[in-house]
Amino acid sequence: IKVLLWSKANKEGLFPIAIRIIKDRKPSYIYIGQYIKKDQWDAEEHKVKKSHPNSGRINKLILHKMAEYNDKSIDLQVDKNDTTSVAIKKSLKGNAAVTFKAQAKIYLDNLKTARKYNRISAEEPRVNRFTEFLSGADIALKDITPPLLNKYKAYLKGTRKINDRTIINHLVVIRSIYNQAKKGRLIDSKYYPFGADGIQIKFPDSIKIGLVPEEIKALEDKDLSDARQNHARNVWLFSFYFAGMRVSDVFRLTWSEMQDGRLYYAMGKNGKVDSLKIPAKALAIIDQYRGDKDDTDLVFPELKSLTNLDDQYFVQMRIKTKVAAINKSLKDVKKACSITKPLTMHIPRHSFGNISGEKISIQMLQKLYRHTHLTTTIGYQANFIHKDADDALDAVIGK
Numbered sequence: 001i002k003v004l005l006w007s008k009a010n011k012e013g014l015f016p017i018a019i020r021i022i023k024d025r026k027p028s029y030i031y032i033g034q035y036i037k038k039d040q041w042d043a044e045e046h047k048v049k050k051s052h053p054n055s056g057r058i059n060k061l062i063l064h065k066m067a068e069y070n071d072k073s074i075d076l077q078v079d080k081n082d083t084t085s086v087a088i089k090k091s092l093k094g095n096a097a098v099t100f101k102a103q104a105k106i107y108l109d110n111l112k113t114a115r116k117y118n119r120i121s122a123e124e125p126r127v128n129r130f131t132e133f134l135s136g137a138d139i140a141l142k143d144i145t146p147p148l149l150n151k152y153k154a155y156l157k158g159t160r161k162i163n164d165r166t167i168i169n170h171l172v173v174i175r176s177i178y179n180q181a182k183k184g185r186l187i188d189s190k191y192y193p194f195g196a197d198g199i200q201i202k203f204p205d206s207i208k209i210g211l212v213p214e215e216i217k218a219l220e221d222k223d224l225s226d227a228r229q230n231h232a233r234n235v236w237l238f239s240f241y242f243a244g245m246r247v248s249d250v251f252r253l254t255w256s257e258m259q260d261g262r263l264y265y266a267m268g269k270n271g272k273v274d275s276l277k278i279p280a281k282a283l284a285i286i287d288q289y290r291g292d293k294d295d296t297d298l299v300f301p302e303l304k305s306l307t308n309l310d311d312q313y314f315v316q317m318r319i320k321t322k323v324a325a326i327n328k329s330l331k332d333v334k335k336a337c338s339i340t341k342p343l344t345m346h347i348p349r350h351s352f353g354n355i356s357g358e359k360i361s362i363q364m365l366q367k368l369y370r371h372t373h374l375t376t377t378i379g380y381q382a383n384f385i386h387k388d389a390d391d392a393l394d395a396v397i398g399k
Contacts, residue, residue, distance in 0.1 A: 098140060099138045130174060210352070358387065
């Protein structure tokens with residue numbers, strides 16, 4: 001790191017003072033905002049000559065900048081040995097775009113480029129809500145402090161009437177945007193408002209309620225004359241019969257994935273591939289759709305009108321719309337079957353977990369749920385295993 005006088009003058013004939021950073025023989029330059037005449041610069045001493053009226057103040061500024069830049073460059077090299085001169089420059093100089101709105105735009109644009117419709121539709125409103133909290137103003141990322149985030153949490157809870165889990169989702173978006181700037185070395189880690197010394201993000205436990213066997217049977221046996229209700233019931237039960245298959249995977253299911261009485265498919269969420277026997281009850285459902293076979297090879301009709309199933313943005317958009325329609329019809333199904341519990345496309349997996357209880361080994365449940373980690377399965381299934389707690393209560397107060 002070295003201070004020097006830039007070789008080209010501005011329109012007034014003055015030369016800018018610059019800090020040169022060389023890393024791996026590649027230079028970058030930061031201008032300190034001061035301009036002087038060429039004969040007022042001492043090239044040997046790397047400072048302004050006394051002939052300049054403000055030489056003392058400018059030289060103090062140079063010393064201050066050099067000390068600051070040396071300290072920061074050491075920190076960067078300790079954190080990451082392959083830091084480039086450009087990365088050092090960005091970190092030292094700062095960036096006018098290191099504000100929430102600017103970084104949020106980059107974050108959302110990246111999601112759009114990656115065709116992540118579900119993420120965009122969920123996270124863009126959360127970005128807008130933080131801007132709303134700031135009364136439309138922008139804010140530097142370094143000014144997003146734990147006290148400000150606590151005030152934001154109180155605003156979401158008290159003014160917007162948002163539940164605790166959704167509040168965490170709002171904070172996760174801000175953290176993701178902050179991490180984006182942090183990874184780009186646009187902001188110093190010392191300002192980071194999350195983690196052990198700041199706002200800790202922990203999702204609260206949610207209540208997972210599934211149907212019991214009697215309620216499943218009521219769904220299976222009910223004569224539904226309404227075509228939309230019957231279809232919604234079919235999609236729900238098909239998901240349940242495959243351990244709560246995600247509805248997005250149900251909609252993407254093709255006839256060619258079913259061979260010799262088995263289903264071969266890759267889960268859309270994590271790409272895990274497996275094969276499962278097709279239960280007789282599931283076969284009875286898909287038999288209702290065999291007459292609708294077409295060139296798409298899709299079993300269910302939700303995505304058949306799309307011309308390009310490889311465009312995940314439009315596929316995800318269509319899935320969200322169709323799930324909303326299914327859930328709307330399930331409200332009528334629920335009423336027709338005298339079921340009082342929630343009945344949406346989130347519930348088939350909860351129902352399978354509730355009924356399986358301790359009947360199936362945790363390793364087999366991991367396989368059926370397609371979880372990558374066993375700990376995920378253990379945590380999920382713990383929502384439905386109550387025997388030990390029930391026995392403990394009975395032991396004290398009696399049955």
